Amino acid sequence: MKKTISILGSTGSIGQNTLKVVENLKGFLEVKYLTAARSSSRLVEQANKFQPEAVAIVDDQAYNEVRDALSGSKIQVLGGREGVVEIATRDDVDVMLNALVGSAGMEPTIRAIEAGVNVALSNKESLVMAGEIINGLKEKTGAEIYPVDSEHSAIWQCLSGEVPDGISRIILTGSGGPFRTKSIDEFSKITVSDALKHPTWEMGKKITIDSATMMNKGLEVIEAYWLFGVRTNQIEVVIHPQSIIHSMVEFVDGSVKAQLGLPDMKIPIQYALTYPHRQPSSWEEIDFSSLEMLTFEKPDLDKFRCVQLAYDVLEQGGSAPAALNVANDNAVKFFLEGKIPFSQISTINEMAVQKHDFVKHPDLDYLLELEEWGKRLVSGDW
Amino acid sequence: MKKTISILGSTGSIGQNTLKVVENLKGFLEVKYLTAARSSSRLVEQANKFQPEAVAIVDDQAYNEVRDALSGSKIQVLGGREGVVEIATRDDVDVMLNALVGSAGMEPTIRAIEAGVNVALSNKESLVMAGEIINGLKEKTGAEIYPVDSEHSAIWQCLSGEVPDGISRIILTGSGGPFRTKSIDEFSKITVSDALKHPTWEMGKKITIDSATMMNKGLEVIEAYWLFGVRTNQIEVVIHPQSIIHSMVEFVDGSVKAQLGLPDMKIPIQYALTYPHRQPSSWEEIDFSSLEMLTFEKPDLDKFRCVQLAYDVLEQGGSAPAALNVANDNAVKFFLEGKIPFSQISTINEMAVQKHDFVKHPDLDYLLELEEWGKRLVSGDW
Numbered sequence: 001m002k003k004t005i006s007i008l009g010s011t012g013s014i015g016q017n018t019l020k021v022v023e024n025l026k027g028f029l030e031v032k033y034l035t036a037a038r039s040s041s042r043l044v045e046q047a048n049k050f051q052p053e054a055v056a057i058v059d060d061q062a063y064n065e066v067r068d069a070l071s072g073s074k075i076q077v078l079g080g081r082e083g084v085v086e087i088a089t090r091d092d093v094d095v096m097l098n099a100l101v102g103s104a105g106m107e108p109t110i111r112a113i114e115a116g117v118n119v120a121l122s123n124k125e126s127l128v129m130a131g132e133i134i135n136g137l138k139e140k141t142g143a144e145i146y147p148v149d150s151e152h153s154a155i156w157q158c159l160s161g162e163v164p165d166g167i168s169r170i171i172l173t174g175s176g177g178p179f180r181t182k183s184i185d186e187f188s189k190i191t192v193s194d195a196l197k198h199p200t201w202e203m204g205k206k207i208t209i210d211s212a213t214m215m216n217k218g219l220e221v222i223e224a225y226w227l228f229g230v231r232t233n234q235i236e237v238v239i240h241p242q243s244i245i246h247s248m249v250e251f252v253d254g255s256v257k258a259q260l261g262l263p264d265m266k267i268p269i270q271y272a273l274t275y276p277h278r279q280p281s282s283w284e285e286i287d288f289s290s291l292e293m294l295t296f297e298k299p300d301l302d303k304f305r306c307v308q309l310a311y312d313v314l315e316q317g318g319s320a321p322a323a324l325n326v327a328n329d330n331a332v333k334f335f336l337e338g339k340i341p342f343s344q345i346s347t348i349n350e351m352a353v354q355k356h357d358f359v360k361h362p363d364l365d366y367l368l369e370l371e372e373w374g375k376r377l378v379s380g381d382w
Numbered sequence: 383m384k385k386t387i388s389i390l391g392s393t394g395s396i397g398q399n400t401l402k403v404v405e406n407l408k409g410f411l412e413v414k415y416l417t418a419a420r421s422s423s424r425l426v427e428q429a430n431k432f433q434p435e436a437v438a439i440v441d442d443q444a445y446n447e448v449r450d451a452l453s454g455s456k457i458q459v460l461g462g463r464e465g466v467v468e469i470a471t472r473d474d475v476d477v478m479l480n481a482l483v484g485s486a487g488m489e490p491t492i493r494a495i496e497a498g499v500n501v502a503l504s505n506k507e508s509l510v511m512a513g514e515i516i517n518g519l520k521e522k523t524g525a526e527i528y529p530v531d532s533e534h535s536a537i538w539q540c541l542s543g544e545v546p547d548g549i550s551r552i553i554l555t556g557s558g559g560p561f562r563t564k565s566i567d568e569f570s571k572i573t574v575s576d577a578l579k580h581p582t583w584e585m586g587k588k589i590t591i592d593s594a595t596m597m598n599k600g601l602e603v604i605e606a607y608w609l610f611g612v613r614t615n616q617i618e619v620v621i622h623p624q625s626i627i628h629s630m631v632e633f634v635d636g637s638v639k640a641q642l643g644l645p646d647m648k649i650p651i652q653y654a655l656t657y658p659h660r661q662p663s664s665w666e667e668i669d670f671s672s673l674e675m676l677t678f679e680k681p682d683l684d685k686f687r688c689v690q691l692a693y694d695v696l697e698q699g700g701s702a703p704a705a706l707n708v709a710n711d712n713a714v715k716f717f718l719e720g721k722i723p724f725s726q727i728s729t730i731n732e733m734a735v736q737k738h739d740f741v742k743h744p745d746l747d748y749l750l751e752l753e754e755w756g757k758r759l760v761s762g763d764w
Contacts, residue, residue: 157637157639158639159543160542160543160544161542161543161544161658162542162543162660163658163659163660166659166660171670236670238670238671239671245640248642248670250667250668251660252660252661252662252663253649253652253653253656253660253661253662253663254643254644254646254649254663254665254666254667255539255641255642255643255649255653255660256641256642256643256668257539257540257639257640257641257642258627258639258640258641258642259637259638259639259640260630260637260638260639260640261636261637261638262636264636267635267636267637270635271635271637274635276545277545277548278544278545278548278633278634278635278637279634279635280634280635281634281635281636283636284636285632285636286632286638288553288618288620288630288678289620289621289678289679289680290680291678293675293676293677294675294676294677295675295676296670296671296673297671298671298672
């Protein structure tokens with residue numbers, strides 16, 4: 001019953017939570033590979049503690065640091081983006097958890113699925129960019145995707161034991177982020193530190209900003225489309241500020257199933273790694289008797305244009321969702337660096353969709369080029 | 383894919399809702415047998431519309447009326463309680479829906495399971511009285527029980543695709559009934575019409591009074607114990623006044639699944655009849671965006687002693703739950719007839735548990751005797 005895993009992005013928020021899950025399930029989960037972008041000291045610490053067979057780190061300087069620090073050990077050290085991609089193709093694990101941030105997570109997901117490796121997917125951008133390619137490869141190799149996003153994990157859990165044609169609607173819940181009740185007139189004054197204060201979830205910076213613009217919910221709509229084989233008009237977004245109900249599925253008979261929990265990513269991470277079983281955890285439980293009220297609202301699509309934009313690109317299909325995604329990756333980066341105001345993120349996203357070189361069935365080369373195009377985009381170099 | 387069914391208690395609230403489900407699923411569900419206690423004209427009407435092979439009616443006078451009314455048809459007419467029990471043993475149906483009220487539903491459930499007939503069980507008193515016997519017979523004949531109670535249907539749906547040892551807690555939700563916020567000092571002044579005003583569910587009289595005393599939630603705790611193979615301390619009651627979440631299951635990893643829906647018995651009835659499939663329905667859907675807030679509270683066990691009493695009789699085991707149940711059946715009857723005040727229902731229930739002739743493993747004969755004892759009980763004839 002033991003499972004071996006690799007973790008791409010082990011030094012980030014999801015990666016660190018994954019290692020807490022591994023610690024809680026010692027003897028059941030074993031880490032074989034870890035990768036990071038540039039946090040050399042944290043990766044070395046993790047490597048010493050979990051004793052993987054190999055680690056990879058993207059940044060050159062960080063690579064040198066890790067290689068030196070682990071030189072006395074048996075742990076192999078790989079460098080560069082190609083090192084991460086190589087780790088993704090190693091098929092001697094039961095599951096690869098992809099916790100990379102943004103478009104950079106796409107290629108490793110594709111390579112893993114191509115190599116027949118099951119992917120626990122936290123990097124929603126993989127499916128947003130390359131849903132068609134990934135679903136095609138899944139069919140070919142039989143590899144599976146286990147969602148890690150709390151919303152998609154909720155839907156996946158609700159679908160357990162159900163037949164696909166029983167689904168009527170997928171109801172994606174979202175907290176609405178820190179600006180749910182803020183007037184749109186004040187959006188231009190939003191600072192980086194305002195946007196990084198998420199009301200219910202503690203997460204990495206990229207996804208926290210995506211939650212503030214609600215682009216995150218939009219990307220989740222696209223992710224749900226590829227994961228669950230439903231039509232766009234079967235996916236509904238509902239605001240639920242308390243983040244207790246993580247999402248719901250309505251069935252054709254009017255019955256609705258929901259998955260609930262405290263806002264703790266360790267729960268969906270663990271489920272993705274132990275599926276189809278459940279293992280005991282030591283996290284805090286919900287006390288329903290003392291739970292505050294649960295409320296629901298319609299999302300304001302005029303204020304949070306990124307949600308509507310997600311529905312629009314799904315309708316357009318082809319490369320439109322990928323263009324949205326690479327634009328957003330870089331717009332968020334620029335916002336975090338103080339180069340553009342908050343209100344411009346959705347404007348850039350919208351323009352990118354219009355201006356990119358649309359193709360009907362983008363292949364991997366096209367998508368990798370688009371990723372580079374995205375980097376030039378926000379600097380005005382269209 | 384067609385299913386044939388029998389309905390015991392077709393003229394009551396659950397029975398009538400079941401026939402609405404059948405109408406909605408014409409071509410998928412076919413009614414073979416109907417039974418009623420005494421509503422002759424309604425049974426005749428149903429028989430003419432659904433053309434079953436046979437009907438049974440308990441009351442002698444009503445039997446004569448039904449026999450005469452259906453004399454020109456091919457429909458066989460049976461009479462008396464034995465007629466209903468005979469219908470219960472007919473094994474040429476896929477499912478028998480037992481919508482009988484109170485202890486009278488027990489024997490037909492036992493006879494059906496004994497005959498290898500799957501039972502869609504609305505009569506929770508069957509399991510409260512004879513859980514041990516019924517589970518023993520299920521093992522022997524392979525017949526199944528499909529819960530119809532909205533709470534147990536919710537739990538059953540949440541357990542779909544899950545493994546039993548993954549369950550941590552069952553969270554039975556209840557509206558708290560019409561007297562949730564009423565002071566216990568005013569309980570003696572409660573009238574029959576006060577108690578029949580349920581805030582969220584439209585149901586038969588017996589269950590509506592049981593909801594007002596919260597004995598219903600207590601009986602559901604016992605029913606859940608026998609249905610889902612959990613320990614007493616794994617069943618928790620939580621008050622949820624809006625009746626939107628119908629119950630929940632917490633798993634060992636901290637994840638919680640809930641089933642939700644508008645308070646409409648047609649949903650759990652249909653699921654029990656179409657299981658393991660789901661069929662489209664035409665009932666009203668939940669609009670989450672316009673849903674009022676959902677709230678939760680601890681039940682007040684001092685005010686609603688019947689809930690605590692249910693936990694107590696489960697601990698005692700043996701015939702204690704059955705004694706509670708027959709006492710309650712008759713106490714409710716007496717209350718509805720204006721013979722005892724509302725506040726005395728729980729007192730009678732409590733005394734019955736103490737005073738009855740306790741046996742460790744009650745058999746059917748004992749339970750049928752106990753049913754008769756219950757009828758004498760509230761008149762003071764101990």
